[in-house]
Amino acid sequence: MLRAIRIKDLSLVRGERRLFSGLDLEISAGDAVALTGRNGAGKTSLLRAVAGLLRPAQGTVGFEGEAGPLEAEVARADALHLVGHHDGLKSTRSAWDELLFQTLWTGGTEASARAAATKLDLDRLLGLEIRRLSAGQRRRVALARLLASPRALWLLDEPMAPLDAGHREGFGGLMAQHLAGGGMVLAAVHDPLPVPCRVVEIGG
């Protein structure tokens, strides 16, 4: 089980442009961190660097379990979720097919996918093709895997941008439950997160 993330002296470079350098950030169990900053400051890139999809120009991202440091590859393969602004859903498949695949792929079960769908108010949408869903409904399908296969660290990129007020509140409650259970949230946001959190400004 992942207990903490330690980001040390991290620098990210995209092309010729240095996004930020010397970033230190520690997240431990139960913490939520909101990344803010202007457009293009590097919030998404930071999330992708933590997920291991981007190679940092300098610095390290360390993962710690209950019994000391974890190997980054292992931690990334089974202890984190990344929900980006692309939902990763295939437009011609049904919401249920996509949710079930994402759940099984990340280590959940069919029953947990059903339960997650109910929690995110997706039951009536499961039979529909993804392309028939609105942006907010699609995002809820993508968010459902967070609940369907429990993983300690949630990396969220503008998770609530397309959600309506009711579902924002609902998802806030689910995030609070995740944190109370020892989970961690690192989210790039423009609106405040609906849970108590630390705010870190990127590229300030």
Add this chain to the structure above:
Amino acid sequence: MRAFLILLRRELALAWGNGGGPLLALAFYACVVTLLPLAAGRAPERLASLAPGIAWLALALAALLSLERLFERDFEDGALDLLALGPAPLEAVAVAKCLAHWLAAGAPLALAAPVAALALGAPSSIIPLLIPCALAGGLAFSFLGGLGASLALGSKRGGLLVAVIVLPLYVPPVIFGAGALDALAGGLPWTGGLFLLLAYSAAAVALGPIAMAAACRNALD
């Protein structure tokens, strides 16, 4: 292994579901096989000598047709992030994708190849060799095509680029396969060509995924 099967099932569903991928490849194959004799003239004896080669070359082209979007779709809609963060390494993801492509397009095409060859007037004695050649060659076409598709990730005009990257790599299997078929039709020893084709396919299956995974990582970075 469980994750691999989950992914394979999804890739197969995507290949079969999206506007009938294999049917499209088969239709393309039928079109090419019909067009080539129209261009080459209708003298039956000339056609019969060309038949194995045509059936074989059209197979390579039809395999290429459906490959372009193998990684591009997942790259565009963000699913490749999810695949990269899953329980299986990207190398296994690449194997699953190429294998699914082979099962959905390569294998049906391999079964259609004898029909095409016979229709063009090829001797029926080559059929027992044509099917294994087409199956093994199709495997090489899928894995090399996947390599091209992953290298072209994120580029505009990906389709042309994939063809330009992949067609040179298709040269050896086309030569070995057509050579073996020609030799059999002419009563010459043909096992050498078949073994070279099998060896080339095995190398493509073994080495292709490593290169594909590297190309995907590079595209995501």
